[in-house]
Amino acid sequence: MARAAQHGGNVLEIAERHGLDASEIIDFSANINPLGMPDSLRQAIVDNLALAERYPDIEYRHLHRAIARHTQTPVEWCMAGNGATELIFSLVAKLAPRRAVLPVPGFAEYRRALERIGCDIIDVQLNEADDFQPTDALLSVLDEQIDCLFLCTPNNPTGQQPDAALLGRIVQHCHERGIALIVDESFIDFIAGATGLVAMLADHPRLYLLRSLTKFYAIPGLRLGYLLSADIATLDAMRCDREPWTINAFAALAGEVVMADDPYRVATYQWLAREQAYLFDALSRLPGIKVWQPAANYLFLRSCSAALELQQALLCHNVLIRHCANYPGLDQHYYRVAIRSHEENRTLVAAMTAVLETAALWEPRHG
Ligand SMILES: Cc1ncc(COP(=O)(O)O)c(C=O)c1O
CATH class of the missing domain: 3.40.640.10 (Type I PLP-dependent aspartate aminotransferase-like (Major domain))
Structure with a gap:
């Protein structure tokens, strides 16, 4: 397997592969504190x-x-x-x-x-x-x-x-x-x-x-x-x-x-307490995915649709998440999402909402 494919944060590679501008992509695939270096x-x-x-x-x-x-x-x-x-x-x-x-x-x-x-x-x-x-x-x-x-x-x-x-x-x-x-x-x-x-x-x-x-x-x-x-x-x-x-x-x-740097740690805990709750709550409300309550600065989720390629679909909204298909013990239903700033998290929720709504329109209807 390509080295980069085993980790999140490969914005350049993904941008080149999909003909996107790397600077426009919001990277939710690497779990890095969005407050930036102290x-x-x-x-x-x-x-x-x-x-x-x-x-x-x-x-x-x-x-x-x-x-x-x-x-x-x-x-x-x-x-x-x-x-x-x-x-x-x-x-x-x-x-x-x-x-x-x-x-x-x-x-x-x-x-x-x-x-x-x-x-x-x-x-x-x-x-x-x-x-x-x-x-x-x-x-x-x-x-x-x-x-x-x-x-x-x-x-x-x-x-x-x-x-x-x-x-x-x-x-x-x-x-x-x-x-x-x-x-x-x-x-x-x-x-x-x-x-x-x-x-x-x-x-x-x-x-x-x-x-x-x-x-x-x-x-x-x-x-x-x-x-x-x-x-x-x-x-x-x-x-x-x-x-x-x-x-x-x-x-x-x-x-x-x-x-x-104690003030940086305090600021990080304040940001995370707010955004962890916001993102978990907002994503949990979306139909078609299951989200696990996170302990740290990233969320793990499963898409209920085998047909939906969530990472691919979100890239159309300039949002990159980590697919987990290449983890032993998981498959293409599972994804990991970093918790970022409130504005970025809102962008993710909006993109995810749009993608899941579109996917629902294409799902075969039963009964
Ligand atoms: C669980 C875990 N351990 C270790 C590392 C490596 O961290 P470092 O950047 O300090 O090498 C990572 C990087 O993603 C990780 O997810």
Whole structure:
């Protein structure tokens, strides 16, 4: 499959393929905070352009201290990366699991990282009947043959946050069997007040938390993420193995600046509380689609019509959403939509209304 087709945010490719002007397309396919990068960061970059003329600190001391402060963890438990993506690959390469469990649907790069090292992958289907949430059935798959489990909380693309008690049981179950549990919390910052599984790190050294700063702080082009774990030996080994300077100086600076920007976080929570409710409500009212209540900054939906190509139809309204047909465990009925500014969300609702009305006119009538 083409690289770009596995992710949202491919505005240029889609525009070229459909003969559209990329600058006119509203991109609901990538889940990026529409407030844009914090002003504090914009200013810091302008004030520090000379950083481009020096190598970054090879240990990223200031950045790691900022992560430790922000997450209230010891600095030895923190490892920054060029986006969470770099850390998915380097952690998997270092842990070298032989048999891993992947709940599906899930983020594509876990599978790529595991396949790269020849790991056997056991897919566990998340079912629509359970609102695509993991259940205790997952525990029965996690036996002594398994040495790694990926979880994504909240999950991408479904936007569902697993039940906290179940998460606790999974952590304990993996701990008792020595299973490396990699929990991707790249979207957890969008849940106001959530601290994820940080408090469990100290007692569960085979627990690894991945965080991304690219979505919440709107810096996917800068690239920054981090890994937290009390497994200091593995983190040290990763530090020894990694290529030098994978995080550029502006991304390292970004980490220090944005994690200290409380007003930006507050503004994001205010925007999201309003727009999450508005978009969920407005889309839920439309006939012909089912929408799942989102935990984060994107919504997951199913079109009831097999004939309707929703992504294609919305492009005629200069609106790009993410189709989910290429996720293992889903098909062409499923889509993911980012929550954006109120005006953009209204545009999406209007476009969706028009598309679904037209589709209804063409649906064969029964009875
Ligand atoms: C669940 C999940 N984890 C990790 C990533 C990668 O994030 P980053 O931009 O920090 O590499 C993404 C990107 O879309 C994602 O959806």
